[in-house]
Amino acid sequence: MRVFGMLYMGLVALVLALPIVVVCGAALNSGRSMFFPPVDPTFERFGEFFVSEPVWTVALWNSVIVATSAASLAVLMAWPIAYMLWSTGSNISKTLAGLGSLPFAVPPIVFGVGLGFFWAFTGGLGEIWAGIISHAILLLALPLVTISIGLQSIDRSLLDAAATMGATDQVAFRTVVLPQTVPYTISGFFFVLVLSFNEFIVIFFVSASSYATVTLQIFNSLRNGYTPTMAVAAITFLAVSILVFSAVARWGDLPRLMGADQTRK
Amino acid sequence: MTVADDIPLAKPARAGKATQPFPIRRVVPGVLTTLIVVFCVAPFLLVLAISFGRKVDGAAWVWDLTFENYQRFFVGVLWPDEITLLYLQQLYYSFYFAVIASLLAVLTALPFTLLLTRLKRSTQAMWLVFILSSLAMSEVFIVMGWDILLSNNSGLPKLFRETGLTAWLKDVGWFQTLRDWGLANPRNVKFKTSDFATVLTMSYLVWPYAVILLYPALSRLDPSLAEAARTMGAGRWTVTRTVTLPSIRLPLLGTTLLLFVFLLGTYVAVTVFAAPEKHTTAVAIYSNVRGANLNAPFGATQAIMLLIAASTCLSLGHLLNRKAEGAR
Numbered sequence: 358m359r360v361f362g363m364l365y366m367g368l369v370a371l372v373l374a375l376p377i378v379v380v381c382g383a384a385l386n387s388g389r390s391m392f393f394p395p396v397d398p399t400f401e402r403f404g405e406f407f408v409s410e411p412v413w414t415v416a417l418w419n420s421v422i423v424a425t426s427a428a429s430l431a432v433l434m435a436w437p438i439a440y441m442l443w444s445t446g447s448n449i450s451k452t453l454a455g456l457g458s459l460p461f462a463v464p465p466i467v468f469g470v471g472l473g474f475f476w477a478f479t480g481g482l483g484e485i486w487a488g489i490i491s492h493a494i495l496l497l498a499l500p501l502v503t504i505s506i507g508l509q510s511i512d513r514s515l516l517d518a519a520a521t522m523g524a525t526d527q528v529a530f531r532t533v534v535l536p537q538t539v540p541y542t543i544s545g546f547f548f549v550l551v552l553s554f555n556e557f558i559v560i561f562f563v564s565a566s567s568y569a570t571v572t573l574q575i576f577n578s579l580r581n582g583y584t585p586t587m588a589v590a591a592i593t594f595l596a597v598s599i600l601v602f603s604a605v606a607r608w609g610d611l612p613r614l615m616g617a618d619q620t621r622k
Numbered sequence: 623m624t625v626a627d628d629i630p631l632a633k634p635a636r637a638g639k640a641t642q643p644f645p646i647r648r649v650v651p652g653v654l655t656t657l658i659v660v661f662c663v664a665p666f667l668l669v670l671a672i673s674f675g676r677k678v679d680g681a682a683w684v685w686d687l688t689f690e691n692y693q694r695f696f697v698g699v700l701w702p703d704e705i706t707l708l709y710l711q712q713l714y715y716s717f718y719f720a721v722i723a724s725l726l727a728v729l730t731a732l733p734f735t736l737l738l739t740r741l742k743r744s745t746q747a748m749w750l751v752f753i754l755s756s757l758a759m760s761e762v763f764i765v766m767g768w769d770i771l772l773s774n775n776s777g778l779p780k781l782f783r784e785t786g787l788t789a790w791l792k793d794v795g796w797f798q799t800l801r802d803w804g805l806a807n808p809r810n811v812k813f814k815t816s817d818f819a820t821v822l823t824m825s826y827l828v829w830p831y832a833v834i835l836l837y838p839a840l841s842r843l844d845p846s847l848a849e850a851a852r853t854m855g856a857g858r859w860t861v862t863r864t865v866t867l868p869s870i871r872l873p874l875l876g877t878t879l880l881l882f883v884f885l886l887g888t889y890v891a892v893t894v895f896a897a898p899e900k901h902t903t904a905v906a907i908y909s910n911v912r913g914a915n916l917n918a919p920f921g922a923t924q925a926i927m928l929l930i931a932a933s934t935c936l937s938l939g940h941l942l943n944r945k946a947e948g949a950r
Contacts, residue, residue, distance in 0.1 A: 362737045369734050373756050376767025376826070379777070383770060434657065437650050453654055456662050462880075463666075464887025464932060466904045467925045470911050471665025474672055474922070494661045555760035558889055562912065572760045576890065583766060591763040598755040606747040615750055616838025617739070 377595060384588035406589040413586060416574040417593075420554055422485065423570055427492035428549040432542060434493065435500035440534075443508040454501055461498035468495060469562035476563055483567030491563045492553040499552070500545030503614060507541025508534070510613075540609040547601045554594055666929075673926045675919035683919050691923035709906070709924065713931060716902040719817075719892065720885035723824035728878045730825075731832035736866075738833070739841040750837075757830035761890045768823045769894055772813035782811050819895040824888055828881045835880060839873035872943065879939045883932045903928050 384402055406413045438457060441450035460468045472491050473482065481487030511534060519529040557572045564573060571590050578587060605611055676686040690699075698706025738749055771777040782788045788810050791797040800806040804816055813819045843866065851861045867874075889904045896902070903924050910921030 362733075365733060366737055369730075370752070372826075373752070373829070376764060376771055377756065377759065379770050380763060380767045434654070437654055441651065449651060449655070453651075453658050456658050459662050459666075462883070464883060464904070464928060466887035466889060466907055467669065467929050468665060470907060470921060470925045471669040473911060474668040474918075475661075475665045478668070490661065497662075551758040555758050555763070557761050558887070572762050575760075575762045575766070579762070579766075579890075579894070583770070587766065591759075591766065594763065595755060595759065598758040599751065602751040602754045602758075606751050611747045611750050612743055612841070615834060617743075617746070617841040 377591075380588050380591045381595070383583070384585050384592055402585045402589045405586050406593070410586065412569075412574060413571070413590070416569045416571045417590075419485065419568055420570040420572070423488050423492060423560070424550045424553040426489040427496065427553045428546045430489065430493035431497050431549045432500045432504075432546045435497055435504055435545060436542070439501055439504040439508060442505060454505075457494075457501060458498035460495045465495070465556075465558045469559040472559060473562035473565070482563065483565040485568055488560055488563050488568075488570075491559055492556060493549070495556070495559050496549040496552055499548040500542070503541045503545035503548065504538060506614060506616075507538035510541075511537050541614070544605050544609050544614055547605060551598050551601050554597065669922045669925050669929075672919055673922035675922070677917045677919055683917070686919075691920045692927075694920065695923055695927055709903070712901065712903045712906050712924075713927065715896070715900050716886050716904065716928065717931070719820055719824055719888070719896070719902065720882050723821045723885050724828065724878050724881035726821065726825045727829045727832045727881055728836075728874065731829055731836060732874070735833050735836045735840050739837070739843070753830045753833050757834065761827060761888075764827055765823060765890045765894050768819065768826070769814070772819050772895075774810070774812055774814065778813065779811050815895055815897045817896070817900070820892060820900075823891040823895055824885050827888065827891065828885060831884070832877055832881060835877040836870075836873060839870050843869065871946075875939055875943060879936055883936060886928055886932050 385399060407417070408414065435457070438450060438453050441447065442454050472494075476482040476484075476487045476491075481490075515533050516529055519533055524532070555572060557576060560570055561573060561576070564570070569577065571594070575587050575590060578584065602611070605614070671685070672683070673691055674687050674689070675683050676688055676690065677683045693699075693701060695709045698704060698708070700706070738746060741749070772779070774780075782791075788797070791800065791811070797806060797811075800811060801808075803818075805818055806812055847869075848861050848865050851865050852858075856864070886902075887904050888902070889908060892902050892905055907921045907924045907928070910917045910924065
């Protein structure tokens, strides 16, 4: 049974890795078309993606701007909501948290269409700041969850102790609440960063073809056939994801963030 | 209330808060409420409002309060002279692909997640990094990967031919079965376009989500329960059926529903892998709002119908669960 279980996990790993490995391998092709295994392997495509081809460098830059700004914005919005939810548990904070998670819970294409209309009326359609806000709202649910988990991990008796010793709410917030929630805030930031980087359908509707992120650029090129440069994009994104999640796992408690039971190690 | 209230020392601090120049505790909730209502709720209301609008020739539309779009969705423009069920059929295919793919994902993720929760904590973290990374992979990258793997000139069909698997399949007669299923052309196996490839890719898309959603519930499963049942002589299968499965019924149902709703909106995988006559509502929404048709009100109607269908399923699931809870 044990062997069977390990076999199953191995099989899963294989299937999960299969398309990723194929895409990564295809990046090494020297020609203009994708072959797997790669023909005449070279690293030239990496140069094209990061340095020489403006289509890709601009798209990469756009992706970076959208992802980092959206992540910061989402965390900034999620913090007060999560804090209100934790400290007061009031109905308004519950409603806010529920509504804030709504875009993440419906089929993304519906929210994308809605935002497309919304920005068309407010003049943001095709503007990069509108893309940033859209992603921040779409992914708001993630920092909401991670920060809430972080706040719940605070022992309330610590706060009582601080209050007994004469600390004001502000001081207690700065010395007790903030330090304990920093890892969870950072995790929330990175979750948004990575998912925004890879998000396609919402940015597709709100960009209105006036700018392209990497995922959009790839979708645009999908019809004309794949080029190995696109595979380099995939590798870059994958590397960023692995790096980010490894960092979260290294400095934060990833199993706990994912909701594992605390009592068992 | 804390003990601090009774201690005189704490008093000055509290007085200081009352004279705070900027009433942050009152302003912040107001600002947040406004932001959330404007950005999270308004887009959906706009879609609803526009779904009653009317297209005018010349690729534009005007506000209106007509039910024509809804009529068109259910029975077509020419009703009652002629009935077109094209749009309902698209919705049907949205459901068809989403149901199969979400079930497949949950059923294969369940044993995996169970095994995962029994590993050491540090090993679990490594697996989670791997799974999260594949979760974060964009739909376009995943479709690209499977496209290379499944396309006729490279990947699996080529592998089948080169290794002689195709010839072998022809010898034993299974090739004809594959052809009947639409998975082969006269010369070799083919996966593009096919339901198989669509479901496979969609399932792959949400598989990491399935693990992440099942993980909390499964990691809280008390192993002593199963062990107790085992010591009392219950077989492995009996334990699974009578102890493990009932205790995770709720997260199992919840996960399947969430993945299903998410998959209803799949766009890239369907355009690349599904046969054109099996394209879904999501594809139709795109072609109306951004693509060739340019009929935003009708696109909005389809989006609303998709949303209604999704929420109906969610509440049905909720209801079923309530019933089951009550029956116990």
